[in-house]
Amino acid sequence: xxxxxxxxxxxxxxxxxxxIACKIENNTPAGINWCDKITRTSGKFPAVRYEYxxxxxxxxxxxxxxxxxxxxxxxxxxxxxxxxxxxxxCIGCKACIVNCPYGxxxxxxxxxxRDWAQRDRLAEGCFSPREMVVxxxxxxxxxxxxxxxxxxxxxRPAGTVEKCTFCDHRLAEGLAPACVDAxxxxxxxxxDIDDPNSEVSKLxxxxxxxxxxxxxxxxxxxxxxxxxxxxxxxxPARPAGENQGA
Amino acid sequence: MNSKVSVKDFLxxxxxxxxxxxxxxxxxxxxxMFFGHLFATNSALVWTLPLITYIFLALMSTGVSxxxxxxxxxxxxSITRHTRALLIMAIGMLLGGFTALATELGSLLNxxxxxxxxxxxxxxxxxxTLYSIELVLxxxxxxxxxKGRHGVFDLPLAWGTLIIAGAAAxxxxxxxxxxxxxxxxxxxxxxxxTLVSALVSGAAAIVLLRPQSALxxxxxxxxxxxxxxxxxxxxxxxxxxxxSTVVGMLGWASxxxxxxxxxxxxxxxxxxxILALIGILGVLxxxxxxIITGQLVSLGQTAHWYGAVQTYQPNIPxxxxxxxxxxxxxxxxxxxxxxxxxxxRQAAT
Numbered sequence: 001x002x003x004x005x006x007x008x009x010x011x012x013x014x015x016x017x018x019x020i021a022c023k024i025e026n027n028t029p030a031g032i033n034w035c036d037k038i039t040r041t042s043g044k045f046p047a048v049r050y051e052y053x054x055x056x057x058x059x060x061x062x063x064x065x066x067x068x069x070x071x072x073x074x075x076x077x078x079x080x081x082x083x084x085x086x087x088x089x090c091i092g093c094k095a096c097i098v099n100c101p102y103g104x105x106x107x108x109x110x111x112x113x114r115d116w117a118q119r120d121r122l123a124e125g126c127f128s129p130r131e132m133v134v135x136x137x138x139x140x141x142x143x144x145x146x147x148x149x150x151x152x153x154x155x156r157p158a159g160t161v162e163k164c165t166f167c168d169h170r171l172a173e174g175l176a177p178a179c180v181d182a183x184x185x186x187x188x189x190x191x192d193i194d195d196p197n198s199e200v201s202k203l204x205x206x207x208x209x210x211x212x213x214x215x216x217x218x219x220x221x222x223x224x225x226x227x228x229x230x231x232x233x234x235x236p237a238r239p240a241g242e243n244q245g246a
Numbered sequence: 247m248n249s250k251v252s253v254k255d256f257l258x259x260x261x262x263x264x265x266x267x268x269x270x271x272x273x274x275x276x277x278x279m280f281f282g283h284l285f286a287t288n289s290a291l292v293w294t295l296p297l298i299t300y301i302f303l304a305l306m307s308t309g310v311s312x313x314x315x316x317x318x319x320x321x322x323x324s325i326t327r328h329t330r331a332l333l334i335m336a337i338g339m340l341l342g343g344f345t346a347l348a349t350e351l352g353s354l355l356n357x358x359x360x361x362x363x364x365x366x367x368x369x370x371x372x373x374x375t376l377y378s379i380e381l382v383l384x385x386x387x388x389x390x391x392x393k394g395r396h397g398v399f400d401l402p403l404a405w406g407t408l409i410i411a412g413a414a415a416x417x418x419x420x421x422x423x424x425x426x427x428x429x430x431x432x433x434x435x436x437x438x439x440t441l442v443s444a445l446v447s448g449a450a451a452i453v454l455l456r457p458q459s460a461l462x463x464x465x466x467x468x469x470x471x472x473x474x475x476x477x478x479x480x481x482x483x484x485x486x487x488x489x490s491t492v493v494g495m496l497g498w499a500s501x502x503x504x505x506x507x508x509x510x511x512x513x514x515x516x517x518x519x520i521l522a523l524i525g526i527l528g529v530l531x532x533x534x535x536x537i538i539t540g541q542l543v544s545l546g547q548t549a550h551w552y553g554a555v556q557t558y559q560p561n562i563p564x565x566x567x568x569x570x571x572x573x574x575x576x577x578x579x580x581x582x583x584x585x586x587x588x589x590x591r592q593a594a595t
Contacts, residue, residue, distance in 0.1 A: 092352015159352025
Protein backbone atom coordinates (compact mmCIF):
# COMPACT_ATOMS: atom_id res chain seq x y z
CA UNK A 1 0.00 0.00 0.00
CA UNK A 2 1.04 3.58 -0.45
CA UNK A 3 -0.72 6.72 0.67
CA UNK A 4 -1.42 9.55 -1.70
CA UNK A 5 -3.48 12.69 -1.86
CA UNK A 6 -5.65 14.09 -4.63
CA UNK A 7 -6.44 17.79 -4.64
CA UNK A 8 -9.32 18.91 -6.78
CA UNK A 9 -8.54 22.37 -8.09
CA UNK A 10 -12.17 22.84 -9.11
CA UNK A 11 -13.19 22.60 -5.45
CA UNK A 12 -10.29 24.33 -3.71
CA UNK A 13 -11.28 27.87 -2.70
CA UNK A 14 -7.86 28.94 -1.46
CA UNK A 15 -9.03 29.51 2.10
CA UNK A 16 -5.78 28.12 3.60
CA UNK A 17 -7.69 26.16 6.25
CA UNK A 18 -5.35 23.29 5.41
CA UNK A 19 -2.36 25.47 6.23
CA ILE A 20 -3.77 26.52 9.59
CA ALA A 21 -4.98 23.03 10.52
CA CYS A 22 -1.54 21.64 9.75
CA LYS A 23 0.16 24.27 11.89
CA ILE A 24 -2.09 23.48 14.83
CA GLU A 25 -1.87 19.72 14.46
CA ASN A 26 1.88 19.60 14.01
CA ASN A 27 2.93 22.48 16.23
CA THR A 28 5.03 24.14 13.55
CA PRO A 29 6.83 27.29 14.66
CA ALA A 30 6.44 30.77 13.21
CA GLY A 31 7.97 30.95 9.76
CA ILE A 32 7.49 27.27 8.98
CA ASN A 33 4.45 25.94 7.13
CA TRP A 34 4.44 22.28 6.23
CA CYS A 35 1.34 22.92 4.16
CA ASP A 36 1.55 26.08 2.15
CA LYS A 37 0.69 27.35 -1.30
CA ILE A 38 1.85 28.39 -4.71
CA THR A 39 -0.18 31.16 -6.27
CA ARG A 40 -0.10 32.11 -9.93
CA THR A 41 -1.69 35.07 -11.63
CA SER A 42 -1.80 35.09 -15.42
CA GLY A 43 -3.57 36.83 -18.27
CA LYS A 44 -4.65 40.41 -18.81
CA PHE A 45 -7.78 42.10 -17.49
CA PRO A 46 -10.58 41.10 -17.93
CA ALA A 47 -9.24 37.61 -18.78
CA VAL A 48 -7.26 37.29 -15.57
CA ARG A 49 -6.67 33.90 -14.05
CA TYR A 50 -5.63 33.24 -10.45
CA GLU A 51 -4.54 29.82 -9.29
CA TYR A 52 -4.14 28.71 -5.71
CA UNK A 53 -2.22 25.46 -5.45
CA UNK A 54 -2.04 23.97 -1.99
CA UNK A 55 1.36 22.40 -1.53
CA UNK A 56 3.07 20.12 0.94
CA UNK A 57 5.57 17.30 0.81
CA UNK A 58 4.74 15.16 -2.18
CA UNK A 59 6.12 11.98 -0.55
CA UNK A 60 7.75 11.18 -3.87
CA UNK A 61 8.40 7.57 -4.80
CA UNK A 62 11.75 8.69 -6.22
CA UNK A 63 12.45 11.22 -3.49
CA UNK A 64 15.54 13.38 -4.13
CA UNK A 65 15.70 14.29 -0.45
CA UNK A 66 16.01 10.63 0.54
CA UNK A 67 18.77 10.06 -2.00
CA UNK A 68 20.67 13.12 -0.82
CA UNK A 69 20.49 12.58 2.93
CA UNK A 70 23.88 11.28 4.14
CA UNK A 71 22.53 9.61 7.30
CA UNK A 72 19.15 8.29 6.09
CA UNK A 73 17.44 10.76 8.40
CA UNK A 74 15.12 11.25 5.42
CA UNK A 75 13.74 7.84 4.53
CA UNK A 76 10.87 6.10 2.78
CA UNK A 77 8.54 4.11 5.01
CA UNK A 78 8.13 0.83 3.15
CA UNK A 79 4.69 0.09 4.57
CA UNK A 80 3.01 3.39 3.87
CA UNK A 81 5.11 4.87 1.06
CA UNK A 82 5.53 8.06 3.11
CA UNK A 83 8.74 10.08 3.06
CA UNK A 84 9.52 10.60 6.73
CA UNK A 85 12.25 12.29 8.76
CA UNK A 86 14.13 11.12 11.84
CA UNK A 87 15.47 14.19 13.69
CA UNK A 88 17.71 11.97 15.85
CA UNK A 89 19.81 11.21 12.78
CA CYS A 90 19.61 14.65 11.17
CA ILE A 91 22.94 16.48 11.02
CA GLY A 92 21.36 19.63 9.61
CA CYS A 93 23.38 19.60 6.40
CA LYS A 94 20.29 20.80 4.51
CA ALA A 95 21.04 18.67 1.47
CA CYS A 96 17.38 17.65 1.50
CA ILE A 97 16.31 21.28 1.18
CA VAL A 98 18.67 21.91 -1.72
CA ASN A 99 17.59 18.71 -3.48
CA CYS A 100 13.83 19.05 -2.97
CA PRO A 101 12.36 20.54 -6.16
CA TYR A 102 9.24 21.69 -4.29
CA GLY A 103 10.62 23.85 -1.49
CA UNK A 104 8.58 21.98 1.13
CA UNK A 105 11.30 21.26 3.68
CA UNK A 106 12.10 23.84 6.34
CA UNK A 107 14.93 24.16 8.80
CA UNK A 108 14.79 25.10 12.48
CA UNK A 109 17.64 27.59 12.57
CA UNK A 110 17.01 28.11 16.27
CA UNK A 111 15.09 26.30 18.96
CA UNK A 112 11.43 26.38 17.85
CA UNK A 113 8.97 28.50 19.80
CA ARG A 114 11.77 30.39 21.50
CA ASP A 115 9.44 33.22 22.37
CA TRP A 116 7.45 30.90 24.61
CA ALA A 117 10.56 30.33 26.72
CA GLN A 118 10.72 33.95 27.80
CA ARG A 119 10.39 34.60 31.49
CA ASP A 120 9.49 38.30 31.37
CA ARG A 121 6.00 39.19 32.45
CA LEU A 122 4.22 41.96 30.60
CA ALA A 123 2.93 43.32 33.89
CA GLU A 124 2.84 42.25 37.50
CA GLY A 125 0.25 39.58 38.03
CA CYS A 126 0.43 38.35 34.44
CA PHE A 127 1.84 35.07 33.32
CA SER A 128 5.14 35.06 31.49
CA PRO A 129 5.19 33.03 28.28
CA ARG A 130 7.15 30.29 30.01
CA GLU A 131 4.71 30.19 32.90
CA MET A 132 1.80 29.90 30.47
CA VAL A 133 3.43 26.87 28.88
CA VAL A 134 4.03 25.24 32.24
CA UNK A 135 0.54 25.99 33.55
CA UNK A 136 -1.15 24.69 30.41
CA UNK A 137 0.94 21.54 30.35
CA UNK A 138 1.83 22.15 26.73
CA UNK A 139 5.12 21.21 25.13
CA UNK A 140 6.85 24.16 23.55
CA UNK A 141 3.66 26.23 23.39
CA UNK A 142 0.48 26.30 25.52
CA UNK A 143 -1.40 24.79 22.58
CA UNK A 144 1.18 22.13 21.66
CA UNK A 145 -0.59 19.03 20.37
CA UNK A 146 0.72 16.05 22.38
CA UNK A 147 -0.63 13.57 19.83
CA UNK A 148 1.99 14.74 17.38
CA UNK A 149 4.61 13.32 19.73
CA UNK A 150 3.58 9.70 19.19
CA UNK A 151 5.64 9.44 15.98
CA UNK A 152 7.58 12.71 15.67
CA UNK A 153 8.75 15.21 18.30
CA UNK A 154 6.21 17.85 19.27
CA UNK A 155 9.06 20.38 19.30
CA ARG A 156 11.79 19.57 16.85
CA PRO A 157 15.46 20.06 17.81
CA ALA A 158 17.26 23.22 16.72
CA GLY A 159 19.43 22.71 13.67
CA THR A 160 17.29 19.96 12.17
CA VAL A 161 14.82 20.11 9.32
CA GLU A 162 11.12 19.27 9.31
CA LYS A 163 8.37 18.71 6.78
CA CYS A 164 4.93 17.27 6.20
CA THR A 165 4.47 13.66 7.32
CA PHE A 166 0.90 13.28 5.97
CA CYS A 167 0.02 13.28 9.68
CA ASP A 168 1.40 9.76 10.10
CA HIS A 169 0.39 9.89 13.77
CA ARG A 170 -3.24 10.34 12.70
CA LEU A 171 -2.97 7.68 9.98
CA ALA A 172 -1.85 5.22 12.65
CA GLU A 173 -5.20 5.87 14.40
CA GLY A 174 -7.24 5.49 11.23
CA LEU A 175 -7.77 9.22 10.84
CA ALA A 176 -7.16 11.39 7.82
CA PRO A 177 -4.45 14.07 7.78
CA ALA A 178 -5.56 17.28 9.51
CA CYS A 179 -5.53 19.26 6.26
CA VAL A 180 -7.96 16.80 4.65
CA ASP A 181 -10.40 17.03 7.55
CA ALA A 182 -10.13 20.82 7.66
CA UNK A 183 -10.94 21.40 4.00
CA UNK A 184 -14.44 22.96 3.87
CA UNK A 185 -15.06 22.10 0.23
CA UNK A 186 -13.87 18.51 0.13
CA UNK A 187 -11.10 19.39 -2.29
CA UNK A 188 -8.67 17.03 -0.64
CA UNK A 189 -9.03 13.27 -0.85
CA UNK A 190 -6.63 10.88 0.80
CA UNK A 191 -6.08 7.16 0.64
CA ASP A 192 -4.13 4.26 -0.76
CA ILE A 193 -3.19 5.51 -4.19
CA ASP A 194 -1.59 2.15 -5.00
CA ASP A 195 -5.01 0.48 -4.67
CA PRO A 196 -6.89 0.94 -7.94
CA ASN A 197 -10.21 0.61 -6.06
CA SER A 198 -9.56 3.43 -3.60
CA GLU A 199 -11.38 6.74 -3.91
CA VAL A 200 -8.18 8.59 -4.72
CA SER A 201 -7.27 6.14 -7.47
CA LYS A 202 -10.75 6.38 -8.94
CA LEU A 203 -10.52 10.17 -9.01
CA UNK A 204 -7.19 10.02 -10.82
CA UNK A 205 -8.57 7.43 -13.25
CA UNK A 206 -11.62 9.62 -13.93
CA UNK A 207 -9.99 13.04 -14.19
CA UNK A 208 -6.38 12.30 -15.01
CA UNK A 209 -4.41 14.90 -13.19
CA UNK A 210 -0.72 15.27 -12.53
CA UNK A 211 1.79 16.03 -9.85
CA UNK A 212 4.05 19.04 -9.64
CA UNK A 213 7.20 19.00 -11.80
CA UNK A 214 6.60 15.41 -12.87
CA UNK A 215 9.15 15.85 -15.67
CA UNK A 216 11.89 15.61 -13.03
CA UNK A 217 11.00 11.96 -12.43
CA UNK A 218 10.29 12.31 -8.70
CA UNK A 219 6.91 10.43 -9.00
CA UNK A 220 5.01 12.60 -6.50
CA UNK A 221 2.10 11.14 -4.57
CA UNK A 222 0.13 14.38 -4.48
CA UNK A 223 -1.95 14.59 -7.64
CA UNK A 224 -3.84 17.69 -8.74
CA UNK A 225 -6.99 17.10 -10.75
CA UNK A 226 -8.96 19.56 -12.84
CA UNK A 227 -8.41 23.28 -13.21
CA UNK A 228 -10.99 25.71 -11.96
CA UNK A 229 -13.63 26.41 -14.58
CA UNK A 230 -16.53 28.71 -13.59
CA UNK A 231 -18.99 26.77 -15.70
CA UNK A 232 -18.44 23.73 -13.46
CA UNK A 233 -19.51 25.57 -10.34
CA UNK A 234 -23.06 24.26 -10.56
CA UNK A 235 -21.94 20.62 -10.48
CA PRO A 236 -22.77 18.84 -7.21
CA ALA A 237 -19.80 19.04 -4.90
CA ARG A 238 -18.62 16.31 -2.62
CA PRO A 239 -19.58 17.26 0.99
CA ALA A 240 -16.63 17.77 3.28
CA GLY A 241 -15.92 14.57 5.20
CA GLU A 242 -17.43 12.16 2.68
CA ASN A 243 -15.15 9.43 1.35
CA GLN A 244 -12.19 10.87 3.12
CA GLY A 245 -9.81 9.13 5.41
CA ALA A 246 -7.13 6.48 5.23
CA MET B 247 60.18 18.16 16.45
CA ASN B 248 61.53 21.69 17.00
CA SER B 249 61.77 22.47 20.71
CA LYS B 250 63.43 25.86 20.20
CA VAL B 251 60.10 27.71 19.81
CA SER B 252 59.50 30.46 22.37
CA VAL B 253 56.65 32.77 23.28
CA LYS B 254 58.31 35.57 21.30
CA ASP B 255 57.70 33.55 18.12
CA PHE B 256 53.96 34.07 18.65
CA LEU B 257 54.11 37.84 19.11
CA UNK B 258 54.45 38.57 15.42
CA UNK B 259 51.92 40.59 13.37
CA UNK B 260 50.92 37.38 11.57
CA UNK B 261 50.08 35.60 14.79
CA UNK B 262 48.22 38.63 16.14
CA UNK B 263 46.10 38.67 12.98
CA UNK B 264 45.49 34.93 13.26
CA UNK B 265 44.50 35.29 16.90
CA UNK B 266 42.10 38.13 16.06
CA UNK B 267 40.53 35.97 13.35
CA UNK B 268 40.20 33.01 15.67
CA UNK B 269 38.57 35.08 18.39
CA UNK B 270 36.17 37.06 16.20
CA UNK B 271 35.26 34.17 13.92
CA UNK B 272 35.20 31.72 16.79
CA UNK B 273 32.72 33.86 18.69
CA UNK B 274 30.39 33.93 15.69
CA UNK B 275 30.77 30.22 15.13
CA UNK B 276 30.10 29.28 18.72
CA UNK B 277 27.05 31.54 18.89
CA UNK B 278 25.66 30.03 15.69
CA MET B 279 26.28 26.49 16.88
CA PHE B 280 24.91 26.78 20.41
CA PHE B 281 22.93 29.94 21.06
CA GLY B 282 21.11 31.39 18.10
CA HIS B 283 21.11 32.10 14.40
CA LEU B 284 23.22 34.83 12.85
CA PHE B 285 23.68 33.84 9.21
CA ALA B 286 21.87 35.47 6.27
CA THR B 287 20.06 32.25 5.39
CA ASN B 288 16.45 31.16 5.09
CA SER B 289 14.59 27.98 4.16
CA ALA B 290 15.13 28.68 0.45
CA LEU B 291 18.75 29.87 0.61
CA VAL B 292 20.54 27.51 2.96
CA TRP B 293 24.13 27.17 1.75
CA THR B 294 25.91 30.50 2.02
CA LEU B 295 29.38 31.86 2.80
CA PRO B 296 30.18 29.48 5.68
CA LEU B 297 29.64 26.46 3.44
CA ILE B 298 31.48 28.21 0.60
CA THR B 299 34.39 28.67 3.03
CA TYR B 300 34.48 24.93 3.65
CA ILE B 301 34.40 24.12 -0.06
CA PHE B 302 37.04 26.74 -0.85
CA LEU B 303 39.46 25.49 1.80
CA ALA B 304 38.77 21.78 1.24
CA LEU B 305 39.36 22.12 -2.50
CA MET B 306 42.51 24.16 -1.95
CA SER B 307 43.76 21.44 0.39
CA THR B 308 42.91 18.86 -2.26
CA GLY B 309 44.92 20.82 -4.80
CA VAL B 310 47.95 20.86 -2.54
CA SER B 311 47.55 17.10 -1.97
CA UNK B 312 47.28 16.48 -5.70
CA UNK B 313 50.43 18.50 -6.42
CA UNK B 314 52.29 16.59 -3.70
CA UNK B 315 50.99 13.23 -4.93
CA UNK B 316 52.05 14.14 -8.46
CA UNK B 317 55.51 15.03 -7.20
CA UNK B 318 55.88 11.77 -5.26
CA UNK B 319 54.66 9.62 -8.15
CA UNK B 320 56.76 11.40 -10.79
CA UNK B 321 59.68 11.66 -8.32
CA UNK B 322 59.90 15.43 -8.92
CA UNK B 323 62.47 16.57 -6.37
CA SER B 324 61.37 20.21 -6.54
CA ILE B 325 58.15 18.99 -4.88
CA THR B 326 59.32 16.03 -2.80
CA ARG B 327 61.92 18.14 -0.95
CA HIS B 328 58.96 20.06 0.50
CA THR B 329 56.82 17.02 1.35
CA ARG B 330 56.46 17.88 5.02
CA ALA B 331 55.58 21.52 4.35
CA LEU B 332 53.00 20.54 1.75
CA LEU B 333 51.49 17.93 4.05
CA ILE B 334 51.19 20.55 6.81
CA MET B 335 49.56 22.96 4.35
CA ALA B 336 47.07 20.36 3.14
CA ILE B 337 46.15 19.26 6.65
CA GLY B 338 45.84 22.83 7.94
CA MET B 339 43.60 23.90 5.06
CA LEU B 340 41.37 20.84 5.35
CA LEU B 341 40.92 21.30 9.09
CA GLY B 342 40.22 24.99 8.54
CA GLY B 343 37.51 23.96 6.10
CA PHE B 344 36.07 21.46 8.56
CA THR B 345 35.93 24.19 11.21
CA ALA B 346 33.86 26.40 8.92
CA LEU B 347 31.62 23.45 8.06
CA ALA B 348 31.06 22.71 11.74
CA THR B 349 29.53 26.16 12.23
CA GLU B 350 27.20 25.55 9.29
CA LEU B 351 25.91 22.08 10.25
CA GLY B 352 22.77 22.23 12.35
CA SER B 353 23.39 19.23 14.57
CA LEU B 354 27.03 18.29 14.87
CA LEU B 355 26.53 15.63 17.53
CA ASN B 356 24.44 13.58 15.10
CA UNK B 357 27.48 13.18 12.82
CA UNK B 358 27.95 9.71 14.33
CA UNK B 359 25.06 8.59 12.12
CA UNK B 360 27.26 9.15 9.06
CA UNK B 361 29.04 6.01 10.26
CA UNK B 362 26.08 4.19 11.81
CA UNK B 363 23.48 4.94 9.14
CA UNK B 364 25.36 5.58 5.89
CA UNK B 365 23.58 6.39 2.66
CA UNK B 366 25.82 5.46 -0.28
CA UNK B 367 23.47 7.19 -2.73
CA UNK B 368 24.26 10.52 -1.09
CA UNK B 369 27.09 12.60 -2.61
CA UNK B 370 27.50 14.32 0.74
CA UNK B 371 28.10 10.98 2.41
CA UNK B 372 30.83 10.20 -0.15
CA UNK B 373 32.31 13.67 0.26
CA UNK B 374 32.56 13.24 4.04
CA THR B 375 33.93 9.73 3.72
CA LEU B 376 36.53 10.57 1.09
CA TYR B 377 37.75 13.66 2.90
CA SER B 378 37.99 11.73 6.16
CA ILE B 379 40.06 9.04 4.44
CA GLU B 380 42.19 11.73 2.83
CA LEU B 381 42.80 13.39 6.20
CA VAL B 382 43.88 10.05 7.66
CA LEU B 383 46.21 9.42 4.71
CA UNK B 384 47.73 12.87 5.09
CA UNK B 385 48.34 12.29 8.80
CA UNK B 386 49.89 8.88 8.11
CA UNK B 387 52.23 10.40 5.57
CA UNK B 388 53.15 13.23 7.94
CA UNK B 389 53.92 10.85 10.79
CA UNK B 390 55.99 8.66 8.48
CA UNK B 391 57.86 11.72 7.25
CA UNK B 392 58.49 12.92 10.80
CA LYS B 393 59.84 9.51 11.76
CA GLY B 394 61.95 9.43 8.59
CA ARG B 395 60.23 6.23 7.46
CA HIS B 396 60.39 6.19 3.69
CA GLY B 397 60.23 3.13 1.57
CA VAL B 398 57.83 0.66 0.10
CA PHE B 399 54.65 2.44 1.28
CA ASP B 400 55.49 5.86 -0.19
CA LEU B 401 54.29 5.16 -3.70
CA PRO B 402 51.05 3.35 -2.74
CA LEU B 403 50.26 6.18 -0.31
CA ALA B 404 50.91 8.74 -3.03
CA TRP B 405 48.66 6.92 -5.46
CA GLY B 406 46.04 6.52 -2.75
CA THR B 407 46.13 10.24 -2.06
CA LEU B 408 45.91 11.08 -5.74
CA ILE B 409 42.87 8.89 -6.27
CA ILE B 410 41.07 9.77 -3.02
CA ALA B 411 41.77 13.50 -3.28
CA GLY B 412 40.71 13.61 -6.92
CA ALA B 413 37.55 11.65 -6.16
CA ALA B 414 36.77 13.92 -3.22
CA ALA B 415 37.05 17.06 -5.36
CA UNK B 416 34.80 15.53 -8.03
CA UNK B 417 32.31 14.48 -5.35
CA UNK B 418 32.03 18.04 -4.07
CA UNK B 419 30.89 18.99 -7.56
CA UNK B 420 28.48 16.06 -7.54
CA UNK B 421 26.83 17.41 -4.37
CA UNK B 422 25.51 20.17 -6.62
CA UNK B 423 25.49 18.36 -9.95
CA UNK B 424 23.04 15.68 -8.78
CA UNK B 425 20.42 18.27 -7.78
CA UNK B 426 17.67 17.76 -10.34
CA UNK B 427 15.45 20.71 -9.49
CA UNK B 428 18.01 23.49 -9.90
CA UNK B 429 19.20 24.04 -13.48
CA UNK B 430 22.18 26.16 -12.42
CA UNK B 431 23.56 23.16 -10.54
CA UNK B 432 22.47 20.15 -12.51
CA UNK B 433 24.97 18.20 -14.58
CA UNK B 434 28.53 16.92 -14.57
CA UNK B 435 30.06 20.32 -15.34
CA UNK B 436 30.41 21.38 -11.72
CA UNK B 437 32.42 18.24 -10.90
CA UNK B 438 34.95 19.31 -13.53
CA UNK B 439 34.90 22.86 -12.15
CA THR B 440 35.56 21.73 -8.60
CA LEU B 441 38.41 19.40 -9.62
CA VAL B 442 40.13 22.03 -11.76
CA SER B 443 39.53 24.79 -9.20
CA ALA B 444 41.17 22.55 -6.58
CA LEU B 445 44.30 22.30 -8.74
CA VAL B 446 44.30 26.02 -9.50
CA SER B 447 43.86 27.15 -5.90
CA GLY B 448 46.16 24.46 -4.50
CA ALA B 449 49.01 25.29 -6.86
CA ALA B 450 48.46 29.02 -6.29
CA ALA B 451 48.52 28.48 -2.53
CA ILE B 452 51.89 26.76 -2.85
CA VAL B 453 53.24 29.70 -4.87
CA LEU B 454 51.87 32.12 -2.26
CA LEU B 455 52.96 30.30 0.89
CA ARG B 456 56.14 28.50 -0.15
CA PRO B 457 58.13 31.13 -2.04
CA GLN B 458 61.21 29.02 -2.55
CA SER B 459 62.70 28.93 -6.04
CA ALA B 460 62.40 25.35 -7.26
CA LEU B 461 59.00 24.59 -5.73
CA UNK B 462 57.61 27.98 -6.74
CA UNK B 463 58.66 27.32 -10.32
CA UNK B 464 56.99 23.91 -10.44
CA UNK B 465 53.86 25.06 -8.63
CA UNK B 466 53.78 28.16 -10.82
CA UNK B 467 53.89 25.99 -13.93
CA UNK B 468 51.03 23.84 -12.61
CA UNK B 469 49.11 26.99 -11.63
CA UNK B 470 49.47 28.48 -15.12
CA UNK B 471 48.47 25.26 -16.86
CA UNK B 472 45.41 24.66 -14.68
CA UNK B 473 44.47 28.34 -14.81
CA UNK B 474 44.36 28.04 -18.60
CA UNK B 475 42.06 25.03 -18.35
CA UNK B 476 39.92 26.83 -15.76
CA UNK B 477 39.63 29.92 -17.94
CA UNK B 478 38.57 27.70 -20.84
CA UNK B 479 35.92 26.02 -18.67
CA UNK B 480 34.59 29.40 -17.59
CA UNK B 481 34.46 30.59 -21.17
CA UNK B 482 32.52 27.47 -22.18
CA UNK B 483 30.07 28.12 -19.36
CA UNK B 484 29.66 31.79 -20.30
CA UNK B 485 28.88 30.86 -23.89
CA UNK B 486 26.51 28.07 -22.80
CA UNK B 487 24.60 30.32 -20.42
CA UNK B 488 24.31 33.06 -23.05
CA UNK B 489 22.49 30.64 -25.35
CA SER B 490 20.64 28.59 -22.77
CA THR B 491 16.87 28.42 -22.89
CA VAL B 492 16.57 26.31 -19.76
CA VAL B 493 13.69 27.59 -17.66
CA GLY B 494 14.69 28.67 -14.18
CA MET B 495 18.39 29.04 -14.96
CA LEU B 496 19.90 32.35 -13.87
CA GLY B 497 23.48 31.69 -14.95
CA TRP B 498 26.44 32.03 -12.61
CA ALA B 499 29.40 32.53 -14.96
CA SER B 500 30.65 35.93 -16.02
CA UNK B 501 33.29 36.84 -18.61
CA UNK B 502 35.00 38.94 -15.92
CA UNK B 503 35.80 35.76 -14.01
CA UNK B 504 38.45 34.95 -16.59
CA UNK B 505 40.52 38.01 -15.70
CA UNK B 506 42.40 36.64 -12.64
CA UNK B 507 43.46 33.58 -14.61
CA UNK B 508 44.44 35.47 -17.76
CA UNK B 509 46.53 37.80 -15.59
CA UNK B 510 48.20 34.79 -13.98
CA UNK B 511 48.95 33.25 -17.36
CA UNK B 512 50.47 36.45 -18.67
CA UNK B 513 52.24 37.96 -15.69
CA UNK B 514 52.97 35.26 -13.11
CA UNK B 515 56.75 35.43 -13.50
CA UNK B 516 56.75 39.16 -12.61
CA UNK B 517 54.78 39.05 -9.35
CA UNK B 518 54.13 35.41 -8.52
CA UNK B 519 52.77 35.82 -5.00
CA ILE B 520 50.41 38.68 -5.87
CA LEU B 521 49.08 36.88 -8.91
CA ALA B 522 48.76 33.64 -6.97
CA LEU B 523 46.64 35.51 -4.43
CA ILE B 524 44.55 37.01 -7.23
CA GLY B 525 44.10 33.51 -8.66
CA ILE B 526 42.96 32.18 -5.27
CA LEU B 527 40.47 35.02 -4.94
CA GLY B 528 39.29 34.32 -8.48
CA VAL B 529 38.60 30.70 -7.55
CA LEU B 530 36.71 31.84 -4.45
CA UNK B 531 34.66 34.17 -6.64
CA UNK B 532 33.71 31.33 -9.00
CA UNK B 533 32.80 28.97 -6.15
CA UNK B 534 30.78 31.68 -4.39
CA UNK B 535 28.98 32.49 -7.62
CA UNK B 536 27.84 29.02 -8.57
CA ILE B 537 26.90 27.96 -5.05
CA ILE B 538 24.78 31.04 -4.37
CA THR B 539 23.25 31.43 -7.84
CA GLY B 540 21.90 27.89 -7.82
CA GLN B 541 19.73 28.73 -4.82
CA LEU B 542 18.46 32.17 -5.73
CA VAL B 543 15.40 30.88 -7.61
CA SER B 544 12.86 30.12 -4.89
CA LEU B 545 11.30 26.71 -5.47
CA GLY B 546 7.66 25.89 -4.92
CA GLN B 547 6.03 27.34 -1.85
CA THR B 548 9.16 29.25 -0.78
CA ALA B 549 8.45 31.76 -3.55
CA HIS B 550 5.49 32.91 -1.50
CA TRP B 551 7.82 33.80 1.39
CA TYR B 552 10.97 35.03 -0.34
CA GLY B 553 9.91 36.09 -3.81
CA ALA B 554 10.50 34.31 -7.09
CA VAL B 555 14.21 35.20 -7.10
CA GLN B 556 16.17 36.21 -4.03
CA THR B 557 19.28 38.29 -3.65
CA TYR B 558 22.10 37.49 -1.28
CA GLN B 559 24.84 39.44 0.43
CA PRO B 560 26.91 37.84 3.17
CA ASN B 561 26.55 39.50 6.54
CA ILE B 562 29.31 40.17 9.04
CA PRO B 563 28.96 36.92 11.02
CA UNK B 564 29.24 34.93 7.79
CA UNK B 565 32.27 36.92 6.68
CA UNK B 566 33.84 36.20 10.05
CA UNK B 567 33.34 32.47 9.47
CA UNK B 568 35.41 32.85 6.30
CA UNK B 569 37.99 34.61 8.45
CA UNK B 570 37.74 31.81 11.02
CA UNK B 571 38.36 29.09 8.45
CA UNK B 572 41.37 30.91 7.05
CA UNK B 573 42.65 31.70 10.57
CA UNK B 574 42.40 28.06 11.66
CA UNK B 575 44.22 26.95 8.51
CA UNK B 576 46.89 29.62 8.97
CA UNK B 577 47.32 28.79 12.66
CA UNK B 578 47.73 25.07 11.98
CA UNK B 579 50.14 25.70 9.12
CA UNK B 580 52.24 28.09 11.18
CA UNK B 581 52.20 25.77 14.19
CA UNK B 582 53.21 22.92 11.94
CA UNK B 583 56.02 24.96 10.47
CA UNK B 584 57.23 26.14 13.86
CA UNK B 585 57.09 22.81 15.66
CA UNK B 586 57.53 20.24 12.94
CA UNK B 587 59.76 21.85 10.36
CA UNK B 588 62.73 23.11 12.33
CA UNK B 589 65.92 22.38 10.40
CA UNK B 590 63.94 21.46 7.28
CA ARG B 591 63.21 25.15 6.69
CA GLN B 592 66.87 25.73 5.86
CA ALA B 593 67.21 22.59 3.78
CA ALA B 594 64.08 23.31 1.75
CA THR B 595 65.39 26.44 -0.01
